[in-house]
Amino acid sequence: MEFKNGEKYICLLAPSFVTEFEYPEIVYRLRMLGFDKVMEVTFGAKMTNMTYYSVLKDSIDKGEKKTWIASPCPTIVNYIKVKYPELIPNLVPVHSPMGCMGLICRKLYPEYKVVFVGPCMTKKLEAKEVGTIDEVLTFKELETLFKERNIPDKVEESKYWISFDKFYNDYTKIYPISGGLSATLNYSNLFKESEILVMEGLNDLMKVFEGFKDGVYKHYKFLDVLNCKGGCINGPGMLATTSVSERRKKVLEYREFARRYEKDLGRSGKKIDAEGINFNRKF
Numbered sequence: 001m002e003f004k005n006g007e008k009y010i011c012l013l014a015p016s017f018v019t020e021f022e023y024p025e026i027v028y029r030l031r032m033l034g035f036d037k038v039m040e041v042t043f044g045a046k047m048t049n050m051t052y053y054s055v056l057k058d059s060i061d062k063g064e065k066k067t068w069i070a071s072p073c074p075t076i077v078n079y080i081k082v083k084y085p086e087l088i089p090n091l092v093p094v095h096s097p098m099g100c101m102g103l104i105c106r107k108l109y110p111e112y113k114v115v116f117v118g119p120c121m122t123k124k125l126e127a128k129e130v131g132t133i134d135e136v137l138t139f140k141e142l143e144t145l146f147k148e149r150n151i152p153d154k155v156e157e158s159k160y161w162i163s164f165d166k167f168y169n170d171y172t173k174i175y176p177i178s179g180g181l182s183a184t185l186n187y188s189n190l191f192k193e194s195e196i197l198v199m200e201g202l203n204d205l206m207k208v209f210e211g212f213k214d215g216v217y218k219h220y221k222f223l224d225v226l227n228c229k230g231g232c233i234n235g236p237g238m239l240a241t242t243s244v245s246e247r248r249k250k251v252l253e254y255r256e257f258a259r260r261y262e263k264d265l266g267r268s269g270k271k272i273d274a275e276g277i278n279f280n281r282k283f
């Protein structure tokens with residue numbers, strides 16, 4: 001990736017970053033690389049959740065008999081499109097956290113180029129489809145850039161003043177862990193815990209998709225599904241130098257650390273920041 005003179009750049013950092021890079025050093029290293037703003041994608045995840053809630057509530061209020069399938073994983077979406085097109089209407093028609101943040105940035109910072117940095121190759125395809133993300137880098141590609149441009153691993157503590165730019169620090173930091181979407185969806189008014197199926201891996205999911213009858217899978221109302229075992233903390237674009245369980249622990253520790261020790265300083269996203277943006281999409 002090239003940073004062009006005269007252009008301004010936003011980095012949207014997927015919350016699984018904490019499993020691969022030191023925090024808060026990573027934010028400063030990204031600035032040294034050339035990003036003008038560095039944001040978490042967690043506010044986008046909150047918007048995904050809020051829009052999911054209204055789509056699912058509307059469906060339940062209308063009395064629809066349907067098992068909804070979570071759609072933030074482009075690998076699952078593409079698999080359904082190719083192998084099970086009859087299930088396309090079951091995909092929740094809402095942008096992923098990356099898609100939502102792309103729309104938010106286009107509205108609030110239209111003069112910036114928006115670059116998503118995360119654990120996944122297939123996000124590159126999604127970015128092309130949605131058109132609001134200018135470039136996608138995997139964590140592996142980011143590490144290569146750091147090396148090529150001699151960005152040090154460590155940053156002097158005296159250089160710390162504030163870590164992320166707005167938007168930062170939402171409860172959706174656990175989104176990259178399997179089940180993170182439903183755990184932050186606040187679904188108690190929509191369905192029971194036993195009506196949610198959390199699952200990963202295309203081999204197992206294939207059996208589930210084949211078990212659908214007339215748009216319904218068994219007694220389930222919502223499938224919180226991802227391609228990678230353990231969730232996006234085990235994505236194909238990661239350096240993955242630790243075990244999945246260690247990575248899971250890191251995400252939970254980071255959420256706890258930010259909740260306890262990081263000041264808000266007006267950096268968390270509010271509903272009003274996204275007012276007027278339509279986060280629904282079509283598949």
Ligand code: SF4
Pocket residue numbers: 072073074075076119120121122123226227228231232233234235236
């Ligand atoms: S589960 Fe894997 S393939 Fe799906 S979005 Fe996450 S990292 Fe990408």
